[in-house]
Amino acid sequence: xxxxxxxxxxxxxxGRREPGIYGHTTLADIEQEVISLxxxxxxxxxxxxxxxxxxxxxxxxxxxxxxxxxxxxxxxAYTHTSIALRDAISGAALxxxxxHLSNVASxxxxxxxxxxxxxxxxxxxxxxxxxxxxxxxxxxxxxxHINKWQ
Ligand code: DQA
Numbered sequence: 461x462x463x464x465x466x467x468x469x470x471x472x473x474x475g476r477r478e479p480g481i482y483g484h485t486t487l488a489d490i491e492q493e494v495i496s497l498x499x500x501x502x503x504x505x506x507x508x509x510x511x512x513x514x515x516x517x518x519x520x521x522x523x524x525x526x527x528x529x530x531x532x533x534x535x536x537a538y539t540h541t542s543i544a545l546r547d548a549i550s551g552a553a554l555x556x557x558x559x560h561l562s563n564v565a566s567x568x569x570x571x572x573x574x575x576x577x578x579x580x581x582x583x584x585x586x587x588x589x590x591x592x593x594x595x596x597x598x599x600x601x602x603x604x605h606i607n608k609w610q
Contacts, residue, residue: 461503461603463596464528465494466519468536469511474561482561483588490589494532497593501600503529513538513545520548530599531556532592539564539574550579555602557595560585 467487470477475486491507498505506528510516516535523531531554538545539558549556556579563586564571577583581602584591 461530461600462526462528463498463503463505463599464519464523464526464531465491465505465507465592466516466531466533466535467507467509468513468516468534468538471534471536472509472511485589490592493589494592494596497596501596503600505596513542517544517548520545520552523552523554528554529603530554532559532595532599533557533576533580534559534561534592535576539576540570541575543575546575546579549576555581555599555606557581557599558583558585559591559595561588561591562586 471487474482474490475484487509495505495507508519516538520531531549531552533556535542535545535558558574558576558580565585574583582598584595584598587594
């Protein structure tokens with residue numbers, strides 16, 4: 461099983477960026493933990509971060525041809541603005557999980573709306589780096605379930 465882990469704008473700054481909200485763990489550490497858990501769960505995880513909306517759109521659009529089975533996405537602020545990312549996910553037609561380190565529901569009002577959530581299998585927010593690990597477990601479980609009935 462192949463999983464694409466995507467991180468959007470400003471997430472390359474994790475560890476230094478508002479640690480009171482996002483914690484002290486770097487993106488490289490998070491990616492490594494997700495890759496290690498993936499190995500335990502029998503799947504290979506490919507990680508990619510970009511500050512550019514179009515690059516994320518392209519990665520999602522190519523995901524089925526690149527052989528990915530599912531997507532984990534922290535779109536950062538694009539979560540709250542990007543119809544293009546939403547269309548990319550629904551177009552790719554792969555199960556996707558939206559992830560946030562912080563509990564966006566308890567923050568500013570503009571973070572309460574996600575364009576992406578309605579086209580995802582589910583959303584995990586508020587557990588820091590564990591949000592990513594929980595997302596991987598949920599996605600793998602979903603994919604195993606789908607495959608069982610195919
Ligand atoms: C975030 C929440 C977003 O609102 C914010 O713009 C981010 C990070 C999170 O992981 O908590 O960049 O996606």
